[in-house]
Amino acid sequence: MIVYFRSMRTKNDIKQEALFEATVKLVNEIGFASSSVSKIAKEAGISPATIYVYYKNKEDLLVSTYVEIKKNMGRAVHEDFDDSLPIRDILKNIWFKTFDYIARHSEYFQYTEQFSNSPHQSLVDKQEIEKYFDPVINVLLRGIEQKIIKNVNFDILTAFIFYPIIALSNARVCQDFELNDENIEIAFTLAWDAIKL
Amino acid sequence: MIVYFRSMRTKNDIKQEALFEATVKLVNEIGFASSSVSKIAKEAGISPATIYVYYKNKEDLLVSTYVEIKKNMGRAVHEDFDDSLPIRDILKNIWFKTFDYIARHSEYFQYTEQFSNSPHQSLVDKQEIEKYFDPVINVLLRGIEQKIIKNVNFDILTAFIFYPIIALSNARVCQDFELNDENIEIAFTLAWDAIKL
Amino acid sequence: MIVYFRSMRTKNDIKQEALFEATVKLVNEIGFASSSVSKIAKEAGISPATIYVYYKNKEDLLVSTYVEIKKNMGRAVHEDFDDSLPIRDILKNIWFKTFDYIARHSEYFQYTEQFSNSPHQSLVDKQEIEKYFDPVINVLLRGIEQKIIKNVNFDILTAFIFYPIIALSNARVCQDFELNDENIEIAFTLAWDAIKL
Amino acid sequence: MIVYFRSMRTKNDIKQEALFEATVKLVNEIGFASSSVSKIAKEAGISPATIYVYYKNKEDLLVSTYVEIKKNMGRAVHEDFDDSLPIRDILKNIWFKTFDYIARHSEYFQYTEQFSNSPHQSLVDKQEIEKYFDPVINVLLRGIEQKIIKNVNFDILTAFIFYPIIALSNARVCQDFELNDENIEIAFTLAWDAIKL
DNA sequence: GATGAATGAGTGTTCATTCAT
DNA sequence: CATGAATGAACACTCATTCAT
Numbered sequence: 001m002i003v004y005f006r007s008m009r010t011k012n013d014i015k016q017e018a019l020f021e022a023t024v025k026l027v028n029e030i031g032f033a034s035s036s037v038s039k040i041a042k043e044a045g046i047s048p049a050t051i052y053v054y055y056k057n058k059e060d061l062l063v064s065t066y067v068e069i070k071k072n073m074g075r076a077v078h079e080d081f082d083d084s085l086p087i088r089d090i091l092k093n094i095w096f097k098t099f100d101y102i103a104r105h106s107e108y109f110q111y112t113e114q115f116s117n118s119p120h121q122s123l124v125d126k127q128e129i130e131k132y133f134d135p136v137i138n139v140l141l142r143g144i145e146q147k148i149i150k151n152v153n154f155d156i157l158t159a160f161i162f163y164p165i166i167a168l169s170n171a172r173v174c175q176d177f178e179l180n181d182e183n184i185e186i187a188f189t190l191a192w193d194a195i196k197l
Numbered sequence: 198m199i200v201y202f203r204s205m206r207t208k209n210d211i212k213q214e215a216l217f218e219a220t221v222k223l224v225n226e227i228g229f230a231s232s233s234v235s236k237i238a239k240e241a242g243i244s245p246a247t248i249y250v251y252y253k254n255k256e257d258l259l260v261s262t263y264v265e266i267k268k269n270m271g272r273a274v275h276e277d278f279d280d281s282l283p284i285r286d287i288l289k290n291i292w293f294k295t296f297d298y299i300a301r302h303s304e305y306f307q308y309t310e311q312f313s314n315s316p317h318q319s320l321v322d323k324q325e326i327e328k329y330f331d332p333v334i335n336v337l338l339r340g341i342e343q344k345i346i347k348n349v350n351f352d353i354l355t356a357f358i359f360y361p362i363i364a365l366s367n368a369r370v371c372q373d374f375e376l377n378d379e380n381i382e383i384a385f386t387l388a389w390d391a392i393k394l
Numbered sequence: 395m396i397v398y399f400r401s402m403r404t405k406n407d408i409k410q411e412a413l414f415e416a417t418v419k420l421v422n423e424i425g426f427a428s429s430s431v432s433k434i435a436k437e438a439g440i441s442p443a444t445i446y447v448y449y450k451n452k453e454d455l456l457v458s459t460y461v462e463i464k465k466n467m468g469r470a471v472h473e474d475f476d477d478s479l480p481i482r483d484i485l486k487n488i489w490f491k492t493f494d495y496i497a498r499h500s501e502y503f504q505y506t507e508q509f510s511n512s513p514h515q516s517l518v519d520k521q522e523i524e525k526y527f528d529p530v531i532n533v534l535l536r537g538i539e540q541k542i543i544k545n546v547n548f549d550i551l552t553a554f555i556f557y558p559i560i561a562l563s564n565a566r567v568c569q570d571f572e573l574n575d576e577n578i579e580i581a582f583t584l585a586w587d588a589i590k591l
Numbered sequence: 592m593i594v595y596f597r598s599m600r601t602k603n604d605i606k607q608e609a610l611f612e613a614t615v616k617l618v619n620e621i622g623f624a625s626s627s628v629s630k631i632a633k634e635a636g637i638s639p640a641t642i643y644v645y646y647k648n649k650e651d652l653l654v655s656t657y658v659e660i661k662k663n664m665g666r667a668v669h670e671d672f673d674d675s676l677p678i679r680d681i682l683k684n685i686w687f688k689t690f691d692y693i694a695r696h697s698e699y700f701q702y703t704e705q706f707s708n709s710p711h712q713s714l715v716d717k718q719e720i721e722k723y724f725d726p727v728i729n730v731l732l733r734g735i736e737q738k739i740i741k742n743v744n745f746d747i748l749t750a751f752i753f754y755p756i757i758a759l760s761n762a763r764v765c766q767d768f769e770l771n772d773e774n775i776e777i778a779f780t781l782a783w784d785a786i787k788l
Numbered sequence: 789g790a791t792g793a794a795t796g797a798g799t800g801t802t803c804a805t806t807c808a809t
Numbered sequence: 810c811a812t813g814a815a816t817g818a819a820c821a822c823t824c825a826t827t828c829a830t
Contacts, residue, residue: 012789031316033230037825047791049827058825117314119228121369155364155371156384160391163364164356172318173360174352187353194357194391208814234800244816246802255800406810425710427624431804441812443806452804511708513622515763549765550778553755554785557764561746561754566712568746581747588751588785602793628821638795640823649821791830798824806815 016054018044023065024111032114037061063123066115069108074132076101081135087143088192091161094136095188096181098162102169103179109169149195160194213251215241220262221308229311234258260320263312266305271329273298278332284340285389288358291333292385293378295359299366300376306366346392357391410448412438417459418505426508431455457517460509463502468526470495475529481537482586485555488530489582490575492556496563497573503563534589543589554588607645609635614656615702623705628652654714657706660699665723667692672726678734679783682752685727686779687772689753693760694770700760740786751785 022044026035037058041048055061077097082090102109115121130137140157143149149157167173168187177183219241223232234255238245252258274294279287299306312318337354340346346354364370365384374380416438420429431452435442449455471491476484496503509515524531534551537543543551561567562581571577613635617626628649632639646652668688673681693700706712731748734740740748758764759778768774 015790033315036823038823048825049791049793050789052826053789053791114314116369117311118230150387152383152387153374153380155374156361156380156387159361159364159371159384160357160387163370164353164360167356167360168352172313174356177350177352183350183353186349187356190347190349190353190357190391193393194387196390212814233798235798245800246816246818247814249801250814250816409811427709430802432802442804443812443814444810446805447810447812508708510763511705512624544781546777546781547768547774549759549768550755550774550781553758553765553778554751554781557758558747558750558754561750566707567754568750571744571746577744577747580743581750584741584743584747584751584785587787588781590784606793627819629819639821640795640797641793643822644793644795791828793829794827796824796826799822801820801822803817803819805817807812808814809812 012054015044015046015050018046019051019054019061020065020068023061024069024107027114028107028110032062032118059120059123062115062118062120066112066120067124067129069105069112070129071132072105072108073098073101073112074129078132078135083135083139087139087146087148088196090139091136091192092188095161095165095191096184098165099169099179099184102165106169113166113170143195147197150197157195161191164191208251212241212243212247215243216248216251216258217262217265220258221266221304224311225304225307229259229315256317256320259312259315259317263309263317264321264326266302266309267326268329269302269305270295270298270309271326275329275332280332280336284336284343284345285393287336288333288389289385292358292362292388293381295362296366296376296381299362303366303368310363310367340392344394347394354392358388361388406448409438409440409444412440413445413448413455414459414462417455418463418501421508422501422504426456426512453514453517456509456512456514460506460514461518461523463499463506464523465526466499466502467492467495467506468523472526472529477529477533481533481540481542482590484533485530485586486582489555489559489585490578492559493563493573493578496559500563507560507564537589541591544591551589555585558585602645606635606637606641609637610642610645610652611656611659614652615660615698618705619698619701623653623709650711650714653706653709653711657703657711658715658720660696660703661720662723663696663699664689664692664703665720669723669726674726674730678730678737678739679787681730682727682783683779686752686756686782687775689756690760690770690775693756697760697762704757704761734786738788741788748786752782755782 019040022040023035026040026043030039037051038048040061041051051058051061055064077094079097081093085093137154140149140154144151164187168177169179216237219237220232223237223240227236234248235245237258238248248255248258252261274291276294277290279290282290334351337346337351341348361384365374366376413434416434417429420434420437424433431445432442434455435445445452445455449458471488473491475487479487531548534543534548538545558581562571563573610631613631614626617631617634621630628642629639631652632642642649642652646655668685670688671684673684676684728745731740731745735742755778759768760770
């Protein structure tokens with residue numbers, strides 16, 4: 001009797017990983033509209049039919065890839081999260097971590113940008129993603145309580161401390177902006193000026 | 198004796214207009230990837246073949262529609278532009294005008310959001326669009342000169358006074374944020390705090 | 395009162411001529427299958443709709459062009475036809491004239507080659523064309539009567555004194571064969587040896 | 592218990608064969624220009640999409656079909672090839688075999704005639720086809736060496752011993768010529784007279 | 789679990805042709 | 810006479826997906 005300890009699962013993981021990377025790569029290269037199942041399969045080095053072993057359909061593949069990235073990003077951004085620091089420092093930390101993640105995974109970031117403007121976006125279980133970002137949210141809430149941060153609608157706050165990151169990271173939008181520590185720090189000053197009381 | 202006020206076999210503004218609206222509507226409803234030429238034609242009430250009378254190909258239709266919207270928006274945003282007002286007031290005016298345009302033409306705005314994350318985006322003649330936004334740019338430059346606005350990279354400034362508008366206008370991103378004058382004014386306070394010296 | 399003597403007809407002729415040349419050129423360049431009405435019209439510098447002023451439909455244009463060439467060729471080949479020469483000389487004359495015509499109008503020749511293998515070919519009034527070639531035919535008949543030429547089926551004779559010209563003129567078929575007088579003369583020797591008694 | 596002798600999801604020779612025959616049949620019936628992929632598929636009893644499982648594109652189907660026929664013909668013509676016979680007999684054998692092949696496969700022959708006047712023709716790997724006809728070529732060369740055959744350009748020789756076959760086999764060109772052994776023999780006499788010294 | 793074969797439904801685009809002007 | 814606009818029908822081809830193996 002032969003016992004496979006993890007080999008089947010390992011095999012799976014390799015293919016699924018290849019599929020994930022192929023999806024991201026292709027969407028970045030040729031766009032959402034042109035990224036067909038068979039092209040993704042070819043890029044991943046597997047048969048199109050095999051995709052349906054791992055995912056219900058194309059949409060499932062696309063959505064799962066998005067969720068996977070978002071979770072990844074949530075985790076990366078909160079690494080070494082230290083609740084005991086001053087609020088400004090916590091936010092600055094996250095600000096830098098986010099830029100760092102995007103810099104190191106620009107393809108992932110680009111993918112989410114494309115995805116979040118597609119209709120698939122409505123299929124995402126947002127709560128599942130948002131929970132990865134709860135810690136920051138709580139910091140903002142605490143800042144409001146402590147009268148350090150302006151007591152305004154939450155969407156307004158995020159529009160000024162997270163959304164500009166997206167703009168600044170988007171090479172297409174910001175062609176003059178060099179993503180170095182100094183510039184990122186300057187930009188944070190503006191973000192903080194915007195939200196601080 | 199019959200008098201034709203509008204010739205029946207002359208390129209038809211009404212049709213081109215219908216095509217424009219159909220394109221925007223469909224892209225908003227089913228997304229870029231699913232908006233096929235034949236669906237757009239059906240929505241516009243014309244034959245798919247007729248599209249090729251007005252546009253070189255699908256991409257041309259999509260790009261032209263985008264450019265049209267952007268120009269429209271540029272014009273609308275600068276209406277009643279008064280260079281003699283204080284810089285803060287000028288920017289506040291534009292801030293409101295932009296929200297107003299987006300509120301009245303949310304489909305147009307959504308279209309540009311989808312478009313600007315598609316690969317077609319690279320085909321746009323950006324200079325042609327940017328010239329519509331030159332006046333605001335000049336105001337910012339003046340603000341820097343007069344030491345009213347922070348002397349930082351231009352991309353950073355726009356990331357804080359224009360990009361948040363996009364976030365706040367995006368119903369998907371901001372579900373709690375109601376787009377009324379009071380909220381828009383509050384948001385502008387943050388924008389101004391971000392960029393002012 | 396203005397009197398036009400021939401201007402209308404002249405105008406016609408210019409367009410029809412342009413159409414003829416455009417058809418031949420395009421068929422040679424991109425083949426029968428790809429030569430569309432609108433491409434031909436564009437090549438001729440007129441509107442596709444105008445073609446239907448001169449021809450019933452596309453097929454009519456194609457067939458007429460073929461017939462026109464064939465008549466032209468028949469005329470050219472029989473120029474300076476001298477019935478009083480010895481039969482061998484008459485045939486040799488025609489042999490050379492044919493090569494000469496093909497050399498000077500290779501596009502016309504290529505067109506007929508493509509056309510004669512298409513199904514349109516069945517629509518041609520062959521009798522109308524054949525009458526242009528009657529003089530040669532009669533020479534062959536006389537040669538048979540005078541026991542100078544083999545008394546065999548007519549198709550066999552033409553297969554040996556006309557068909558090889560087509561082969562030899564076809565650059566695709568004969569890549570080594572240079573079309574100079576000496577070679578043409580040598581080839582005629584073979585043709586004559588084939589049919590002579 | 593059911594036994595499958597031929598797997599049902601394995602690339603299917605029967606289908607490819609049907610595709611080959613359908614292509615030839617349709618091109619003969621309606622011509623190259625009108626033979627669309629979907630018509631061919633319908634004739635073969637398969638889905639148009641399935642064609643692309645077997646061939647890269649339409650051109651590939653057309654070219655492959657041509658090459659297939661040419662190879663077939665090369666093989667058939669050289670069957671029972673006997674190098675030891677007198678040169679005249681060898682050529683006469685091939686002459687008859689060629690007529691025989693064309694008589695039995697007039698559709699194939701017609702297909703090649705149409706194809707060789709189309710622009711696809713340039714895509715054929717000629718060397719691959721020509722190697723099937725090397726034996727005859729060698730016989731001609733030997734005939735020249737032995738001063739039995741005229742020492743003239745090779746293209747001229749083939750224009751007189753192969754090209755007339757095409758003319759004579761072409762029902763359109765030769766309407767009076769009945770393809771019986773006697774007539775074929777007579778025609779060979781002319782061919783031989785043409786090339787012999 | 790993995791896949792090649794197969795396909796109906798669709799893609800973007802061009803077609804030959806008509807028609808009002 | 811000449812044409813630009815218009816189109817139904819067709820084009821070559823790709824799609825997401827299924828299914829037998």
